[in-house]
Amino acid sequence: xxxxxxxxxxxxxxxxxxxxxxxxxxxxxxxxxxxxxxxxxxxxxxxxxxxxxxxxxxxxxxxxxxxxxxxxxxxxxxxxxxxxxxxxxxxxxxxxxxxxxxxxxxxxxxxxxxxxxxxxxxxxxxxxxxxxxxxxxxxxxxxxxxxxxxxxxxxxxxxxxxxxxxxxxxxxxxxxxxxxxxxxxxxxxxxxxxxxxxxxxxxxxxxxxxxxxxxxxxxxxxxxxxxxxxxxxxxxxxxxxxxxxxxxxxxxxxxxxxxxxxxxxxxxxxxxxxxxxxxxxxxxxxxxxxxxxxxxxxxxxxxxxxxxxxxxxxxxxxxxxxxxxxxxxxxxxxxxxxxxxxxxxxxxxx
Ligand code: SF4
Numbered sequence: 001x002x003x004x005x006x007x008x009x010x011x012x013x014x015x016x017x018x019x020x021x022x023x024x025x026x027x028x029x030x031x032x033x034x035x036x037x038x039x040x041x042x043x044x045x046x047x048x049x050x051x052x053x054x055x056x057x058x059x060x061x062x063x064x065x066x067x068x069x070x071x072x073x074x075x076x077x078x079x080x081x082x083x084x085x086x087x088x089x090x091x092x093x094x095x096x097x098x099x100x101x102x103x104x105x106x107x108x109x110x111x112x113x114x115x116x117x118x119x120x121x122x123x124x125x126x127x128x129x130x131x132x133x134x135x136x137x138x139x140x141x142x143x144x145x146x147x148x149x150x151x152x153x154x155x156x157x158x159x160x161x162x163x164x165x166x167x168x169x170x171x172x173x174x175x176x177x178x179x180x181x182x183x184x185x186x187x188x189x190x191x192x193x194x195x196x197x198x199x200x201x202x203x204x205x206x207x208x209x210x211x212x213x214x215x216x217x218x219x220x221x222x223x224x225x226x227x228x229x230x231x232x233x234x235x236x237x238x239x240x241x242x243x244x245x246x247x248x249x250x251x252x253x254x255x256x257x258x259x260x261x262x263x264x265x266x267x268x269x270x271x272x273x274x275x276x277x278x279x280x281x282x283x284x285x286x287x288x289x290x291x292x293x294x295x296x297x298x299x300x301x302x303x304x305x306x307x308x309x310x311x312x313x314x315x316x317x318x319x320x321x322x323x324x325x326x327x328x329x330x331x332x333x334x335x336x337x338x339x340x341x342x343x344x345x346x347x348x349x350x
Pocket of ligand 1 (some may be wrong): 099142143
């Protein structure tokens with residue numbers, strides 16, 4: 001999903017020049033020269049999914065291709081795309097494809113876009129949502145520490161443009177932390193969205209290893225707490241990846257921290273290593289273990305917990321929003337129709 005100015009493919013971890021003329025690192029992490037040897041175990045069978053299909057899926061796909069629209073679902077080869085698109089849900093990434101941060105789990109390109117923004121993005125995004133005939137849109141974005149307000153005004157303009165054009169569409173915004181700037185958070189939360197999300201990503205102890213140094217466990221809690229205090233009617237949502245070395249107790253402690261500040265919706269998914277330059281997977285969490293975490297989360301008072309190996313923060317967000325998690329079990333393997341698990345690691349977006 002990188003904007004490269006030449007046709008020559010750029011290797012993961014290499015520098016390249018974007019079409020805006022700035023430099024960036026492909027896939028966000030520099031090539032590791034003295035990487036410790038890693039053990040690559042085969043992925044468990046529950047990480048195989050059914051190939052997408054169905055009439056609604058085909059209709060959305062046709063619209064996306066005819067109008068040359070860009071979705072995170074397609075660009076990250078998301079294995080849940082068929083299920084989400086068939087139900088009128090998709091994810092669009094705002095503010096470019098280069099992030100100012102470099103989280104060690106994430107394959108988004110890293111660099112400094114030097115203030116670049118596409119001023120037509122709010123209107124074009126709204127047109128895309130209408131053309132795709134969506135019922136639920138998840139907006140996400142790279143972090144933009146190069147912008148004075150972290151991109152909050154632009155983000156809010158995109159939500160307002162969607163709501164003006166298609167007021168019936170439910171909007172979820174998975175935002176950057178805006179460096180904890182309260183006014184920036186309020187600007188986005190007041191834009192007309194229904195769900196405000198900021199991902200805590202991992203447990204407190206591992207945050208400094210997993211996320212960029214400018215991110216923080218407490219900072220994310222502070223952002224979510226402020227959003228909820230400011231607009232109690234807006235749902236607050238967050239996500240954690242499991243398999244990075246956390247203990248079960250730490251996951252449960254994180255749930256307590258999130259409930260204490262009023263977070264409504266939690267998603268839990270398996271961490272997958274995007275490239276060898278990223279953090280290795282420490283454990284495969286089974287579907288049964290995910291189900292147990294879901295039960296614990298519901299007991300703790302979350303309105304909904306979507307938990308499963310392939311669950312990502314935007315996975316079937318429409319269903320989660322409707323408080324109807326029935327049928328959100330991990331996708332099952334269908335012989336002969338599987339997507340190769342090797343494409344799955346590109347998924348850790350935000
Ligand atoms: S997780 Fe978000 S903030 Fe971190 S590098 Fe990826 S896009 Fe940037």
